[in-house]
Amino acid sequence: MTTQSNLQRLTMSDKEKTLLKEPPGIDPGTADYSDGEKCPIVQPMPTPEDVERVAKNAALKKASPVPKNKVRVACCMSGGVDSSATAYLLMEQGYDVVGVTGWLIKSGSRCCDTGMVDAARVCEQLGIEHHAVDLRELFKSQIIDEFHQSYSRGRTPLPCSVCNTVIKWGALLNYGHKHLDATYVATGHYARVEDTPAGKRLARARDPKKDQSYVLWGLTREQLNSTLLPLGDYTKDEIREIASRQKLATANRPDSQDLCFIPIGTSPQTYLANFIEEKPGPIIHAITLEVLGYHKGTHNYTIGQRRGIGVAHAEPLYVTAVDPDTRVVYVGPKEALLRNELVASEVNWIMENPPSEPFRARAKIRYNSPTNEATVYPMPENRVRVVFDEAQPAITPGQVLGVYDSTDTYILGGGWID
Numbered sequence: 001m002t003t004q005s006n007l008q009r010l011t012m013s014d015k016e017k018t019l020l021k022e023p024p025g026i027d028p029g030t031a032d033y034s035d036g037e038k039c040p041i042v043q044p045m046p047t048p049e050d051v052e053r054v055a056k057n058a059a060l061k062k063a064s065p066v067p068k069n070k071v072r073v074a075c076c077m078s079g080g081v082d083s084s085a086t087a088y089l090l091m092e093q094g095y096d097v098v099g100v101t102g103w104l105i106k107s108g109s110r111c112c113d114t115g116m117v118d119a120a121r122v123c124e125q126l127g128i129e130h131h132a133v134d135l136r137e138l139f140k141s142q143i144i145d146e147f148h149q150s151y152s153r154g155r156t157p158l159p160c161s162v163c164n165t166v167i168k169w170g171a172l173l174n175y176g177h178k179h180l181d182a183t184y185v186a187t188g189h190y191a192r193v194e195d196t197p198a199g200k201r202l203a204r205a206r207d208p209k210k211d212q213s214y215v216l217w218g219l220t221r222e223q224l225n226s227t228l229l230p231l232g233d234y235t236k237d238e239i240r241e242i243a244s245r246q247k248l249a250t251a252n253r254p255d256s257q258d259l260c261f262i263p264i265g266t267s268p269q270t271y272l273a274n275f276i277e278e279k280p281g282p283i284i285h286a287i288t289l290e291v292l293g294y295h296k297g298t299h300n301y302t303i304g305q306r307r308g309i310g311v312a313h314a315e316p317l318y319v320t321a322v323d324p325d326t327r328v329v330y331v332g333p334k335e336a337l338l339r340n341e342l343v344a345s346e347v348n349w350i351m352e353n354p355p356s357e358p359f360r361a362r363a364k365i366r367y368n369s370p371t372n373e374a375t376v377y378p379m380p381e382n383r384v385r386v387v388f389d390e391a392q393p394a395i396t397p398g399q400v401l402g403v404y405d406s407t408d409t410y411i412l413g414g415g416w417i418d
Contacts, residue, residue, distance in 0.1 A: 056132075066181050072182045073095045073098070073183070074173075074176030076187045079116060080253055081251055081252075081255075082190075087186075088126060088243075091128070098129040099130040101133070102139070102168075121250075122249055125246075142162065144261050151272055152276055155397045156398040161215045164189075164216060165218035169223045185228070190210040191203065191213040192205060198351075203232070204408070205232040207235040207236065214367055217348060217400060217411055221350060283311055283329045284331070287336060293311035298322045301319045303337070303394050304393065305318065309329075318336070338393055342365070342418070344401040344416055350413050354378075358375055358376065361403050361406060362405070365399060365401060367400075383418075386403075396417060399416075399417050401416070
């Protein structure tokens with residue numbers, strides 16, 4: 001029975017209906033990203049109350065029965081063009097598609113705050129159900145808090161990779177199976193799930209510039225068997241063209257380039273200052289051991305950093321190491337960044353038979369770097385040692401080691417660099 005209070009909760013405000021039907025305009029003003037990209041500020045930004053209403057309405061919905069002779073897919077909808085096009089393409093392939101969005105943060109100051117509203121709008125356009133899951137506490141404890149703690153420990157985290165494992169292929173996959181009767185989960189990642197004689201394997205995308213297989217290293221084989229990644233066979237331009245032809249509300253939405261929980265226009269260092277205590281210490285030359293200056297906290301530095309070090313020197317200096325225990329930041333010339341090997345922990349293998357003996361492979365140490373030839377040595381306690389044929393610059397603790405096969409086609413697994 002539907003009570004009056006339930007009816008009130010399910011009734012959309014006029015503003016919310018407008019948000020769902022009319023794509024917001026783009027203000028000429030922009031906000032800087034730390035990497036120099038620009039984030040167009042969307043006007044009007046939905047208020048936290050707007051986001052909450054849309055999320056609660058979507059969370060209250062009950063999944064309809066799966067139609068006969070159909071296979072249901074829970075499409076993770078972020079409110080971006082990629083996940084929107086994913087839902088459309090899967091519908092065209094004959095799947096019964098439902099949208100599901102994780103409610104991750106309550107804010108009104110981020111580009112991605114429009115995500116919940118945009119996801120609902122696209123689902124309405126496509127005529128599919130939209131469901132939401134309140135994951136704010138999980139996101140805070142596993143993603144945001146861990147981000148703070150990693151910097152405190154002198155590590156440079158990759159929260160988007162954790163989000164894939166914990167949120168998309170964790171909470172949302174489980175929700176899709178248990179509450180939406182979905183056989184598969186789908187996302188807008190650019191990668192491919194290929195059937196091979198050895199079972200399903202995770203392959204690079206057709207478009208090497210958009211390939212995102214690296215951040216999917218944490219998928220298990222069981223999760224991979226329940227995954228559809230239709231964008232892996234397309235380029236980004238093709239996806240935008242498809243979204244435009246279908247007049248999807250998100251067709252022209254700009255790509256997100258930074259972290260969704262850091263306010264627009266705020267650098268990671270400024271953001272972290274709100275959570276990590278300042279602990280000043282020396283900046284020491286890694287080769288001469290000369291004290292070159294002083295810093296306000298090791299969390300303001302990451303290996304390979306050149307700008308903003310805060311010392312003047314005759315030659316360009318790069319951060320070569322960070323020691324939060326002794327409060328020392330080491331700097332040196334570019335060649336001081338080179339290392340031939342690393343150790344990674346919490347290793348995950350997307351292979352039928354995880355390796356126990358050394359093997360040749362290709363490995364990469366950051367999202368935008370190429371893979372390089374290396375020998376991988378499995379170690380006890382779910383760790384590996386990787387020795388590169390050629391020294392690599394700025395191997396950074398907290399980042400991901402991605403291990404690919406010798407043809408650079410399939411990602412075999414990965415781990416967290418120590």
